[in-house]
Amino acid sequence: MNLEFSPEEETFRAEVRAFLKDKLPARLADKVRTGQRLSKVDMEQWHAILNERGWLANHWPEEYGGTGWSVMQRFIFETETAIAHAPRIIPFGLSMLAPVLIKYGTEEQKQHYLPRILDGTDWWCQGYSEPGAGSDLASLKTSAVRDGDHYIVNGQKTWTTLAQYADWIFCLVRTSNEGKRQQGISFLLIDMKTPGIDVRPIKLLEGDHEVNEVFFTDVKVPVANLVGEQDKGWTYAKYLLTYERTNIAGVGMSMALFDELQDISRSTWRDGRPVAEDPLFAQRMAKLEIDLENMKTTNLRVLDAAGAGHAPTAESSMLKIRGTEIRQEINDLMRRAAGRYAAPFIDEALDEGWNGEPVGPEWAGPAAAQYFNNRKLSIFGGSNEVQREIITKTILEL
Template identity: 60%
Template sequence: MELAFGAQDEAFRQEVRAFLAEKLPAELAERVRHGKTLGKAQTERWQAILSERGWLAPDWPKAYGGQEWTVTQRFIWDYEAGLANAPPVIAFGLKMLAPVLLKYGSEDQRRYWLPRMLNGQDWWCQGYSEPGAGSDLAGVKTTAVREGGEYVINGQKTWTSYAQHANMIFCLVRTDASGKKQDGISFILVDMDQPGVEVRPIITLDGEHEVNEVFFTNARAPVANLVGEENKGWTYAKYLLTYERTQMAMVGGSSASLELLREIAQTETKRGRPLAEDPYFAARLAKLEIELENLKTTTLRVVAASAAGGGPGPESSMLKVKGTEIRQEILSLTRRALGPYAVPYQRKVLEPGSNTEPVGPDYGVGVTASYLNARKLTIYGGSNEVQRNIITKAILKL
């Protein structure tokens, strides 16, 4: 179903579509469509194209290099970029840290850090989860002790996405252990290119090096890198997570993946007929299509509410739960549609610059890797079980 917008927003959507048709490199879109790996250089190439147009952080205020897009324009961009198989931007700095700095940071911090995000000078990662503090994020034990004009940081973070590329990390650290655990947390920006910071890879189920452990041993951060007030970091952390969870609806990307699934279902056969004509498969596909349409509607409702009243609220938890479950089901059904071609695990085919010939049709080479990688979706950003608790308490008031 085609989404309907007012005349002004529809004109904007046409502008977005024209830009993607002209500027999105075909080889990058092809890699995204087929679940192939994007290296750091390829990600930075797309981000540089967006930065040149002024669209890398378009919802920022114009005073800091943004376009002041409305919530609706932001949704249109995310939806159309997903449909076009555009590479995702690395969100940690641009979409997660930046809103925190804009709301809670000092003017000096905004003037220094935001331009460096736009020009690619800094690659950020997120230091939230720890071995004993995942869904219970307030249980962080990494400490930051003030010594003169610096904080001395000791502890461990885990599941740190793209830390192998990052030069900066924003961290939740414990600066006071005397009261409630939520009350003694601070939000600090830490340079990773220093003694005392060690990054160790975690190889995920799909064979990819995407996440890491990060160890701090007497690492240091200037007091000027404290965001907001000391011991008030829990407030900033919750604010950041609403932005992260809203992005997990993935309506555009899931729509593109569903279109690929439809193509596969028309191409692959069962008993000499297209798989799409198999009643059991067709029923599962129809259920997915209905759920995705419902998610689009719910997302638009949240967008409209945000446009009327500011930033995203607890409704972002609903988008996170349904968006991640739908994404997993699309990939599960795609694997089923591929049949025996889903069995070969073709890691080398997915890597940039690979000349390895795939086994089976090209549209199937990345499906198994994507399916395995997507097992994490219902866990990261706060597990879906935790999100249901948030929905129960904050929305249903139970």
């Protein structure tokens, strides 16, 4: 066994680091590090910088403008960008839709949509969940009825992340009520400017506007916007859900956050000593650090087993569960470290350009908000209970 990266991989890591040092704007890294909100422009700026280097679509095949990287290269890239506090890549177009188009789309769809995802022309959002179809996604009801060259779409999607910025939405719609529920689902691409679409914000518990409801009333969608075959959308949907999981553990993000937590716990005092020297807090930190260190190796083992180009295995469900638990635990400890200063919440302080005086430790402002926001981690992307179902069926074969 050898857990070292190869010399080629280390060279690649150095290349990524040099790029980040050179090209990642300090303004963006600072916002990410301190938990400030990123604007649409911020996210687009980072996408453009990556695209200029040819690194934006780091898991697409080269022929479509991807990097053709190995899973290990992608892991290194994701880890290094997280440690450098780069903004995350918005996954909807790049990591979710694009693999489906590349595998199931027509040549025309690929030629049209893929370059527009790369250059930022189109911002995509994901129309999967509905009020009555969460974990039980196949029970979705939004209907698309064929009418000549169009589908007429009626229904409602929800938890649609960043739909307020989106130009397009890829949707699972019901095109048939015959047979098994999974068989009557189709995969449609819908222009958000089409009449009959109404986006309404959902305010989350910490106060942020991140997700939305999207209502469809007699929305006309050209038949050309169907991906693959009608009624076969479930296959594509599942492919999308399992495709991009090399980063599902979020190990890089957790490493960056843990470092931050270590700094904070050493510099912040309570009860006459640094928080890091509180024996019970220190014990929580140590358990977390060990779990994270184990997770790094588990993640590498899964990647190694998956190999280049292979579809991710059900083991990624284990990564999702423990990876999100670790991140949530870090958020929990950040909140604890803030003590009573977790409570003061100046909303504007999370926006760029705020020049007010911080209340208490300067890092404490977003700690509680991030903790609350990241409760989502164990709910989205297939809740951790759904991941346990996947493990049960595919690994444990029960």
